[in-house]
Amino acid sequence: xxxxxxxxxxxxxxxxxxxxxxxxxxxxxxxxxxxxxxxxxxxxxxxxxxxxxxxxxxxxxxxxxxxxxxxxxxxxxxxxxxxxxxxxxxxxxxxxxxxxxxxxxxxxxxxxxxxxxxxxxxxxxxxxxxxxxxxxxxxxxxxxxxxxxxxxxxxxxxxxxxxxxxxxxxxxxxxxxxxxxxxxxxxxxxxxxxxxxxxxxxxxxxxxxxxxxxxxxxxxxxxxxxxxxxxxxxxxxxxxxxxxxx
Amino acid sequence: xxxxxxxxxxxxxxxxxxxxxxxxxxxxxxxxxxxxxxxxxxxxxxxxxxxxxxxxxxxxxxxxxxxxxxxxxxxxxxxxxxxxxxxxxxxxxxxxxxxxxxxxxxxxxxxxxxxxxxxxxxxxxxxxxxxxxxxxxxxxxxxxxxxxxxxxxxxxxxxxxxxxxxxxxxxxxxxxxxxxxxxxxxxxxxxxxxxxxxxxxxxxxxxxxxxxxxxxxxxxxxxxxxxxxxxxxxxxxxxxxxxxxx
DNA sequence: CACGTTCTACCATTGAATGGAAGCTTCTGC
DNA sequence: GCAGAAGCTTCCATTCAATGGTAGAACGTG
Numbered sequence: 169x170x171x172x173x174x175x176x177x178x179x180x181x182x183x184x185x186x187x188x189x190x191x192x193x194x195x196x197x198x199x200x201x202x203x204x205x206x207x208x209x210x211x212x213x214x215x216x217x218x219x220x221x222x223x224x225x226x227x228x229x230x231x232x233x234x235x236x237x238x239x240x241x242x243x244x245x246x247x248x249x250x251x252x253x254x255x256x257x258x259x260x261x262x263x264x265x266x267x268x269x270x271x272x273x274x275x276x277x278x279x280x281x282x283x284x285x286x287x288x289x290x291x292x293x294x295x296x297x298x299x300x301x302x303x304x305x306x307x308x309x310x311x312x313x314x315x316x317x318x319x320x321x322x323x324x325x326x327x328x329x330x331x332x333x334x335x336x337x338x339x340x341x342x343x344x345x346x347x348x349x350x351x352x353x354x355x356x357x358x359x360x361x362x363x364x365x366x367x368x369x370x371x372x373x374x375x376x377x378x379x380x381x382x383x384x385x386x387x388x389x390x391x392x393x394x395x396x397x398x399x400x401x402x403x404x405x406x407x408x409x410x411x412x413x414x
Numbered sequence: 415x416x417x418x419x420x421x422x423x424x425x426x427x428x429x430x431x432x433x434x435x436x437x438x439x440x441x442x443x444x445x446x447x448x449x450x451x452x453x454x455x456x457x458x459x460x461x462x463x464x465x466x467x468x469x470x471x472x473x474x475x476x477x478x479x480x481x482x483x484x485x486x487x488x489x490x491x492x493x494x495x496x497x498x499x500x501x502x503x504x505x506x507x508x509x510x511x512x513x514x515x516x517x518x519x520x521x522x523x524x525x526x527x528x529x530x531x532x533x534x535x536x537x538x539x540x541x542x543x544x545x546x547x548x549x550x551x552x553x554x555x556x557x558x559x560x561x562x563x564x565x566x567x568x569x570x571x572x573x574x575x576x577x578x579x580x581x582x583x584x585x586x587x588x589x590x591x592x593x594x595x596x597x598x599x600x601x602x603x604x605x606x607x608x609x610x611x612x613x614x615x616x617x618x619x620x621x622x623x624x625x626x627x628x629x630x631x632x633x634x635x636x637x638x639x640x641x642x643x644x645x646x647x648x649x650x651x652x653x654x655x656x657x658x659x660x
Numbered sequence: 661c662a663c664g665t666t667c668t669a670c671c672a673t674t675g676a677a678t679g680g681a682a683g684c685t686t687c688t689g690c
Numbered sequence: 691g692c693a694g695a696a697g698c699t700t701c702c703a704t705t706c707a708a709t710g711g712t713a714g715a716a717c718g719t720g
Contacts, residue, residue, distance in 0.1 A: 177676070178424040178708075179461065183468040186485075189492040199666060208710050213668065215425065222429040226494065230717085231667050234494045237523050239432075240530075243489045244546035246435040248472065248480045261535060277483050284486075289507060300490035423707070424677070445697060454679050459699065476686085477698055 181207060181215055185225070189235065198231035249275060249284045252381055255411035256372070259404040260287050263385065266400060270386040274310035274369075276318070277302075279326055281311035281382065306332070306342045309367035310382040312355035316346040317371045317379035354398050355382075358389065366392050370401045374412040383408065424461075427453060431461055431471070435481065444477035495521060495530045498627055501657035502618070505650040506533050509631065512646060516632040520556035520615075522564070523548075525572055527557035527628065552578070552588045555613035556628040558601035562592040563617040563625035600644050601628075604635060612638050616647045620658040629654065 176184075188204040189196060196204070202212035220227035223238030244250075253273070260271045270288045274281040280302040305311035305326065315326060323346060330339040349355035354370045361367060369384030383405045385397060422430075434450040435442060442450070448458035466473035469484030490496075499519070506517045510533045518532040526548040551557035551572065561572060569592060576585040595601035600616045607613060615630030629651045631643060 175676095177464065179428065179464040180468070182425065182428055183465070183470060186470070186488055189488070191491050192496070194492055194494050194496055197666080198668095209667085210669090210710050210712090211708085214708085214710095217668090218423065218425040219429070222425070224429060224432070235489060235492050237494060237521070237528060240489050240493045240495065241523075241528060241546045241548075242432055242435070243481060243486055245437050246440055246481050247486045248440050248483060249486065250438070250440055257534070261533070275483070282483060282487060287507070288503070300487045302487075443697080444699095455697085456679050456681095456699085456701095457677085460677085460679095463699090 178215075181205070181211070182219070185212070185215055185219070186235070195232055195234045198227075198233055201233050251412065252372075252408075253285050256285060256381070256383065256408045259407050260285065260383070263383075263400060263404050264289065267385060267387070267397065269391075272310065272384050272386070273372075274303075274308070274314065274382045274384070275380065276305075276311075276314040276382075279305050279329070281305060281308050281314055283310070284381075303361070306330070306337055306345070307357070307360050309355045309357040309369040310384045312345055312349045312357065313369035313371050313382040313384065314379060316349035316355060317373070353402065356394070358392075361386075364389050368394070368397050368401065370398070370405045372405045372412075373409045375409065380412065381408075427451070427457070427461055428465070431458070431465070432481070441478055441480045444473075444479055447479050497658065498618075498654075499531050502531060502627070502629065502654045505653050506531065506629070509629075509646060509650050510535065513631060513633075513643065515637075518556065518630050518632070519618075520549075520554070520560065520628045520630070521626065522551075522557075522560040522628075525551050525575070527551060527554050527560055529556070530627075549607070552576070552583055552591070553603070553606050555601045555603045555615040556630045558591055558595045558603065559615035559617050559628040559630065560625060562595035562601060563619070599648065602640070604638075607632075610635050614640070614643050614647065616644070616651045618651045618658075619655045621655065626658065627654075 184205040184207070185201065188201050190204075198213060198216065199209060201216070202209045205212060207215070216225055216227050216233055219225040220233075220236065223236045225239070226234040226236045228234065247253075252275070256273050260273060264271045264287045268289060270286065272283050272286040274283045276282075281304075283299055283301050283303070286299050303311055305315045315323060318326075327339050327343055327346075330342055332338070345355070345357075354368060356366065356368045358366045365386050366389050367384055367386050369382045371379040372381040372383050374380050383401055385401065387397070430451040430453070431447065434447050436450075444459060444462065445455060447462070448455045451458060453461070462471055462473050462479055465471040466479075466482065469482045471485070472480040472482045474480065493499075498521070502519050506519060510517045514535060516532065516534045518529050520527040520529045522528075527550075529545055529547050529549070532545050549557055551561045561569060564572075573585050573589055573592075576588055578584070591601070591603075600614060602612065602614045604612045611632050612635050613630055613632050615628045617625040618627040618629050620626050629647055631647065633643070
């Protein structure tokens with residue numbers, strides 16, 4: 169009944185507080201936050217107050233808790249993907265201008281593609297890939313482009329544990345998709361994410377030819393023109409790669 | 415010699431670790447981090463390891479510390495400016511397309527404009543306003559646009575404490591700039607940030623007519639055409655405001 | 661106005677956090 | 691190839707910061 173009845177450290181708790189916000193939710197009541205983080209109200213209150221004194225959280229009147237502007241600032245200034253995003257932005261804008269479609273940039277994290285940047289145009293088809301959103305490798309062209317250029321070992325490990333919760337896709341199918349993507353140098357996926365759209369993505373390699381990201385577009389099925397899209401994407405991807413260090 | 419010789423809490427230390435990264439630096443050696451955060455090496459090590467187990471930091475081989483991808487993800491998914499950025503993006507893209515210049519979006523934080531989103535075009539003039547970058551109110555058109563539409567009290571408080579480190583600008587000059595911006599409905603600043611550029615910004619008001627952001631462009635001095643720019647910005651700002659809640 | 665809900669403050673108890681020291685690994689210069 | 695340095699990692703006895711039940715304040719509601 170003293171120092172942590174639940175047996176977790178302060179650090180654990182700080183993390184749980186930050187993680188307590190459901191996707192897309194920017195504000196939470198103190199009580200609900202304590203609930204979600206699994207903390208006694210008084211402990212949650214103390215923790216939140218401390219963090220908000222430093223600006224990492226923002227404890228408003230009436231117990232409204234938000235992530236702090238300062239936290240957003242710190243993370244975006246020093247984010248590990250900063251160099252990548254800076255290098256990619258001009259090329260993404262070029263692509264968007266020329267093709268007039270959604271463009272996105274993703275990195276591999278676990279068995280998912282994490283979208284780190286995106287440009288969408290009003291009037292262009294819906295793009296499910298939100299910034300800071302995730303998609304499983306096997307149902308995103310970006311994910312396939314990324315995985316298809318990883319080491320044999322990692323791909324084997326991935327296929328080993330692969331399991332589709334919907335049961336529609338087998339590891340064999342994914343293996344085939346990856347092999348195809350690896351051979352062609354780009355990944356495509358039609359009508360999977362959204363029935364009316366087509367996703368195409370190419371790997372972005374750094375100077376050591378390690379695949380660090382995937383550059384992709386999402387276009388309406390009707391406007392599919394591989395022969396125009398792929399070279400444009402590959403050219404841009406090379407341009408980005410040249411800007412990167414490593 | 416025991417629980418915190420320096421008299422600071424675990425939370426203080428976690429914050430100091432995250433804050434230890436200098437602007438734009440994405441990776442730090444453990445020793446340097448401990449140094450910057452003012453922590454004993456062993457304490458820094460323990461803290462970093464704990465945080466990296468949760469994915470908030472990333473402790474690589476050889477003691478290389480980065481901010482975690484997971485932290486970036488959490489913060490960007492739930493950031494307090496999420497709604498603002500989402501509402502503004504399409505309009506910013508429109509502006510960029512039509513005017514073909516740098517567009518940026520800022521909020522007021524303390525006595526500074528914090529840039530939360532930006533679109534730049536290759537070939538357009540340099541834009542000092544980086545995402546997650548800051549600029550003092552009095553040397554950015556965005557800052558002036560924001561401050562000029564705050565409450566009388568806040569403006570008075572601002573001018574009260576105002577002091578220009580370079581000594582070039584007086585509180586009186588700033589008062590004049592703010593009054594002008596308030597009256598005209600936009601703020602402009604020529605050759606201050608950069609000798610060859612002109613910044614123009616307008617306030618973005620939510621439905622309650624509270625100024626929550628500033629929408630601005632940076633154009634080459636030569637291409638200055640106020641009569642074309644201001645109406646475009648104001649129209650976009652109104653559009654953004656209509657999308658916002660509150 | 662009384663009741664329910666949620667936020668905030670207090671404080672005695674105690675185990676989690678601390679950091680010096682020692683071991684380990686990696687790198688460098690000779 | 692070896693001595694030395696520099697930096698990373700682990701260990702563990704000491705002790706004070708963290709804990710959370712409780713009580714009170716503030717708010718909203720029927």
